Amino acid sequence: MTPNKIDFPIRINTYMGRTGMCTRKAADSYINQGQVLVNNKRAVLGQIVHDGDVVTLKAKLKTFTYALWNKPRDVTTPESKIIENNGAVVKTFAIGRLDKDTDGLILLSDDTRLSERLLNPKFEHEKEYTVLVRENVLPVHIKRMLAGVRIAHDGRRVIAKALRVEKKDTHTLEMVLTEGKKHQIRQMCSAVQLTISTLTRVRINTFTNKKMRRDGIRILNEKEILELQKSVGLA
Numbered sequence: 001m002t003p004n005k006i007d008f009p010i011r012i013n014t015y016m017g018r019t020g021m022c023t024r025k026a027a028d029s030y031i032n033q034g035q036v037l038v039n040n041k042r043a044v045l046g047q048i049v050h051d052g053d054v055v056t057l058k059a060k061l062k063t064f065t066y067a068l069w070n071k072p073r074d075v076t077t078p079e080s081k082i083i084e085n086n087g088a089v090v091k092t093f094a095i096g097r098l099d100k101d102t103d104g105l106i107l108l109s110d111d112t113r114l115s116e117r118l119l120n121p122k123f124e125h126e127k128e129y130t131v132l133v134r135e136n137v138l139p140v141h142i143k144r145m146l147a148g149v150r151i152a153h154d155g156r157r158v159i160a161k162a163l164r165v166e167k168k169d170t171h172t173l174e175m176v177l178t179e180g181k182k183h184q185i186r187q188m189c190s191a192v193q194l195t196i197s198t199l200t201r202v203r204i205n206t207f208t209n210k211k212m213r214r215d216g217i218r219i220l221n222e223k224e225i226l227e228l229q230k231s232v233g234l235a
Contacts, residue, residue: 008051012038019058020234023113025032035059064111065090066220068229070212072104073198085219095119096127096180096204104129105209106203110215116230118204124178125231126163128203129185131173134195141192142167145175151187160184171197184207205231 006018013027022030028045030036036043037056049055065085071077076233077097082091088196092108118125148161164176189196202209212218221227
């Protein structure tokens with residue numbers, strides 16, 4: 001699915017949110033301030049945008065911070081995390097959580113628009129994990145997880161699948177997901193009688209934790225930010 005596909009007609013604040021101009025809440029504020037134009041005329045709250053309309057935001061847009069954090073094992077993912085970017089102290093939020101017993105990559109940002117676009121499985125963003133298990137990995141384990149197994153989610157039983165599962169050695173799997181149900185990999189492995197020893201997220205989309213130290217934080221550069229924004233329809 002194309003992340004920024006627009007179904008017209010659409011309310012102006014929703015349009016501005018979908019196209020990545022700003023959040024819907026910020027759009028209403030900009031409209032009230034007279035900072036939004038539709039076809040060079042001042043927009044009004046609740047205005048409907050049609051295909052072909054030109055929406056312009058005159059206000060200077062906020063500069064966001066995007067960073068990768070290589071979360072250690074035995075650390076709980078916080079609701080927010082303070083980091084430094086070019087000498088400025090920034091309050092960021094974790095875009096997707098890892099449980100306390102899982103280490104690896106988490107995206108941090110103060111751009112709240114990312115949450116829906118990165119976490120919703122309809123956008124098919126890949127997250128790759130290295131899974132070390134106690135038992136010997138057999139072809140049947142891989143076949144079942146690719147086909148789908150039942151796990152608990154939001155008080156009901158649902159089918160969970162992996163996009164890719166590969167055996168790296170006798171006790172190690174490489175798994176790629178495009179969805180993120182709570183404890184999904186742990187539940188999927190348990191469903192096929194595999195016991196996880198360690199679980200590490202090594203990649204989010206094209207970003208990896210290679211060369212990152214334990215508990216390290218790396219600010220994304222301009223090229224990486226543009227790549228991320230394009231992947232979620234915000235560029």
